[in-house]
Amino acid sequence: MKMEMLSRKISDIVKEDMRLSLFFSGERIDFCCNGFRQLDEVLEEKGEDKEQFSRRLSLFMADLDKKGDRETYFEDMDNVELINLIVNQHHKFTRDVLEELDTYVPMILRAHFDEDPELLLMINRLYGNLRTELLEHLIKEERILFPAMKSGDAEEAKNTIASTEDEHDAAGDILKELRSTTRDFLIPSWSCNTFAAAYHHLEALEQDLFRHIFLENSVLFPRFSQ
Ligand SMILES: [Fe+2]
Ligand SMILES: [Fe+2]
Incomplete structure (x- = not known):
């Protein structure tokens, strides 16, 4: 290189x-x-x-x-194709993982509270905040921002982008806090399979969100903010 x-x-x-x-x-x-x-x-x-x-x-x-086979070159996709990919892959994945975590996070809170109350309360709080932020964020993109982009309403799209990016930053901050709280999702010695599953899903959510936010902030939004 x-x-x-x-x-x-x-x-x-x-x-x-x-x-x-x-x-x-x-x-x-x-x-x-x-x-x-x-x-x-x-x-x-x-x-x-x-x-x-x-x-x-x-x-x-x-x-x-x-x-060899490199992934789709996103710059070659038009706005509608890119938005559909974001919604069908990333929004769907986010909702699916949140549904799993809605089961796991309360479960580990109950089962392992005594082992490390501080850690368990923190995971529960951060996850709760992230979940609320994300569910509101996804629906706003699907009902307000993306329809404006698809219909070519550049003015409305431009006006909504700034607040959408702020929401990305807020989610990114929670993810960073989750990663440091859990020491890079290091599974504690006293944990069980459910605990490992919770960390696995949290990390999968983080990785997918990074790619998802990247596609929006760096590929899709610049098309409207010029
Ligand atoms: Fe999105
Ligand atoms: Fe987004």
């Missing part, structure tokens, strides 16, 4: 091949809510060695090349 890649915006790098989102997730670099930032600045902030980082990225990309 060429070092000049480091001076690019993170979202521009991910836009070219969405599979790179996995790499950035693994490196704990926010490519969705903060995708507008320049990669080298973020690396400096994290105190990363740029040479070593470049090497890891090169290896990851070489591996992708070997696999």
